[in-house]
Every structure is written in structure tokens, then in C-alpha cells.
Amino acid sequence: MTDSPDSSLSTGAENAPELRATEIVEHEIDTRSLLAIAEAAVDEAETTFTAAVGADPSVMKSPGDFATEADLSVERQLRSLLTRYTGLPVHGEEYGVVRPGEQVEVNPNDEYADEFDGPRSPSHEPSNPGLNELPETCWVVDPIDGTANYAVGNPLCCILVSLVHKGEAVVAVCEMPLLGSRITARKGHGLFVDGHPARPMPPSDPGLTQIGFGSILSQRRGNLPVSYRQDMLNAIGRTYPRMRVTGSCGIDLAFTAAGVFGGTVTFSPNLWDNCAGILMIRENGGEVTDFAGNRWVPGVSGIVAGEPEVHANLLRHIQSVSIGSAARTAQDVKDRGGIR
Template identity: 90%
Template structure:
């Protein structure tokens, strides 16, 4: 485990200042008002979300990954509302960073569109982690439909994710699950709320009943950990925690972990929009979030371990005990990086 820097979410920018004083955050930006604005925007976008459940794929972003027209519509709506209410830019899965007044037009055939970046008009600049150093100091991060494959067939495990990043740190988060009738929210230093009520603390670990969320086991999308390694990891963790669950939504896995539905979760998405909200939520309710090496997670790394402190420690122990095949580049690279970039 690392020192106290692990307790901080970062976009990975080397020059991002650490924010440790909650009062300082509240002095700089009104997180209470901004959370209310995020919830109001989600309230309006929810109708668009629910009206198109079961939508067919509209944009093939890469083999095995797609967006529906609802993904595009919900993101456009959220961007319009959040920018109108706050004047802040929005970084979304489908359109990247859009600043107030900018116009965007999706190009389904964009050669730079892939399952990590979403369709965009130009390749990412600078470091390999897309958009990290291009993020404005304060901006919204949006995943219009997390769990699109579930959404497209009417599986209720899908959600809207909205978070606010300020100086490299998530300070506001909303996970709205319209088909499950549940909303989980957090703001830095002020705890976790489930449907508007303070969340219960994460329950202590009990392997007989503790459920563990687990990311995709079979996805072949590039950048993810090899299937054989994920299967071995699943088997290793299952020896201690046999009640493993694959929901198909990183956002829900993290939010359910924060709320104590899951004791912990292991996810494989490297995306900021998938993970940003859940990281804040888990930490606001006393949980621990790291990469596979036990370091703070940064976007671009395929590997998050999160949960109640004892569960997190057990998950890390199991993950680090699993040998990595040659298909995963090499073991030292994976362990050093906390996952695969």
C-alpha cells in the first residue's frame, strides 16, 4: 500500500495539486450547489434515457463496443444542461472535452475513435492517457449510459454517471440507475447518500455472504487484461469470496460497493468516465480504491480494486498471487503499472 497520496483521486497529471483540506475545496467551489445542479441535470436526462431502452447500436466504436443513439442524446443533453447551469466544460465518453460555446459533430468513421476515447475529431495529445493534461482545471465528467450492452437489451444494470473534477480531484459524484430506481451521490468530505439518505457504513467482511463485483471476464477489446488472466483471477478470489457477481456496469459495481451492496469490486476499465464517480463514492464511505499494485489509480490503467478495507486487502492479496501468462506482456510490467495501459 502507498502513503496518504493513495487517498486522493487524480487524473494522473504530474502537476495536479493535492487537495486534502475539505474546507479549502468548499471555499473554492460550492460543492453543495454543484451536486444539486448535477442531480437536476440527471433528472431531466433520465426521461431521454428511459424512453429509448432497448435501442439498437448506432455507432460501432470498435469491435465489441458500440454506442446507441441514446448514448449520444443523453450526453448532448447533459452537456447542454451542465454548461448552461454552471458555465463549466464537459468531458464525456462520446464527445471528449467540449468547452462552452464549442460545437461538436460525431463522426462514426473517425479513425481515432475507439472503446477508450469515444468518437473524437483529433488524436489525443501528449501522454498516452487520453485527455489527461487537456482537462480544464474544473470540469464535468459524464458517462451518459454506463452498461450500454445491458441497456440495449433492457437489462436494468445500466446507469448515468456524472462527476465534477476540480484540480485533479473528484469532488461531486452522481450515479443514477433509472431502471433500478436508485440514486447514489457523494461530495468530497460530506459522505455518501443513497436516494437522498446517508448511506450505512460498509459492513465488515463476511466471506459467507459478502458479494464481490467483477468486471468483464470474456471481453476481447484491446487494452484489457487477457481473458485467461481474468479467469484465473476470478477463480483465486472465488476461493475466499464465492459469491461473485458480474453486472456489466463498472459504474454500478463501484456505486454498489460504496453503498455496501458489494463488499468489494474488481474492474478493468481504464476510462475516467467509468470510474471517476465511483472512486469518490467509495472513499466517502470509508472504502479503499487502488490499482492492482496497491497504488492510487490513474486513467489509462486497466485495473481497479475497491472495497471495504479488509475486503480490499484480501482482493489485492489474491490478485497479486495470480501468475500472469505471456499474453499479458510480462508479469513485472503489469505489477509495476498496477494493470495494463
């Protein structure tokens, strides 16, 4: 598929920064040291994460979407540690972008409250900036990805931390405390699972390959109708019957990078859900695009990722499914790579 000539149907990918050579990135920033700092911050935040498993919802962000107090605490802690260690701003799911030196309200009951602390109450509509709208170099944090799982003690939840430099992720950490596993990557240096080089992505095998799939019923993904997602699931299932729904975009992408899943289809438009996993998959030789086959950009609901052959098969099935009359036309969805 190619982009529509009508610029109003663009995903925005044509204006996104180009992926740059590893040696250029490493000349500009020390990704090895920054990955070590990210892991050290996650080590400290993991204690906060595990102590509050099963926490009740405390902030209703939108219908069907909530945060627990642990989401807020882990993000405040990560933001404080990452900024203290590096001086770089942090863009998090719950509080948006907080830059060093900004005037913010300090929570006196938070042991990590300091001059870098953010507001006591998060915005109910955290911003989802495009890559060109972020600071040149900043951390991107999802304190608890899979909050609904976390709130009931389901272990499929994780902490996601990535570093974005000039529009692309160059460092990524997916910490799964309740599974006792950590997956990391830095641009040009491959993927690591629990500190060891990851195995190569296994080849496509319809009898064995598992495919992660995003939310099937959640009304929060209302710009991609439930019927469309179900038809997509059925189409993919004809080739890959071993479909899996984890409830966590971060885990779907990390499992795909590590070869647990052969591929995944997710529907979140958010940078914090996807940024770390996109780098991880690319670092282990996988493909990541939007539904049109173009580079994914924040704001587009639709990522397809996986081992190259699996990715191609998934993309073919996705592009064969009509979205129906419940929203926009199928061609519009494909031209946009999903829907904003």
C-alpha cells in the same frame, strides 16, 4: 508492492494531483450547489434515457464496443444542461471535451442544440485524458454505463456524472433509472443513497460478501488477457465465492460504495467509467487503488476497491496471480498497477 525504479513502468500516479482537504475545495467551489445542478440535469436526462431502453447499436466504436443513439442523445442533453447552468466544460465518453464558446456543429434536430452543443457525430476514439490534461474544473459524463445491458433492457445500467476539480472528483452522481435508485456524494460530506445517508460498509464475511467483477471474456480488455482475468476470478473466489458480473463498471463501484458489494475489481482504464464511483467509495470509508496498491490514474486497466479489509484481501489475491505469457510479465502488470 512498490513502484519499479524504472520510470518507464510508472502508472503515472506519482505525478497526479494530491488529494486536498475538503475545506480547501469548498473555499474554491460550491460543491453543494454543483451537486444540486448535477442532480437537476440528471433528472431531465433520465426521461431521454428511459424512453429509448432497448435501442439498437448505432455507432460501432471498436470491436465489441458500441453506442446507441440514446448514448449520444443523453450526453448531448447533459452537456447542454450542465454547461448552461454552470458555464463549465464537459468531458463525455462519446464526444470528448467540449468547452463553452467552441465552434461546434449544431444538430438542428436536437431540441437541446445550442451554442454549447457538440458535434453531430462522435469520434470513434474518444480521448481519455490524464487528470493533468483536463480543464481545471470540468464535468465528466458517461451517458449510459452498461450500454450492452441497456440495449437489451437489462436494468443494470446507469448515468454517471462527476465534477473534477484540480485533478480529483469532488461531486458524483450515479443514477440507475431502471432500478429507481440514485447514489450521490460530494467530497467531505459522505455518501447518500436515494437522499439518505448510506449505511456503513459491512465488514468482510466470506460467506455473505459479494464481489463485483469486471468483464471476464470481452476482447476489448485485450491488454489484460482473458486467461489472466479468469485466473484472478478463481483466486478471489477461493475467499469470496459469491462473485457477481453486472456488466457495468459504474454500478459495480456504486454498489460497493453503498455496501451492496463488499468490493469490486474492474478493468476499464476510462475516467468516465470510474471517476464517480471512486469518490463514492472513499466517502463511505472504502479503499480504492490500482493493482499495485497505488492511487488509480486514467489509462491504467485495473481498479480494486472495497471495504478496507476486503480491499486488502482482493489486492493480495490479485498480486498472487501470474499474467502468463500472453502479454507482459506479472511484475510489469503489478508495477504499472494494471496495463496502459
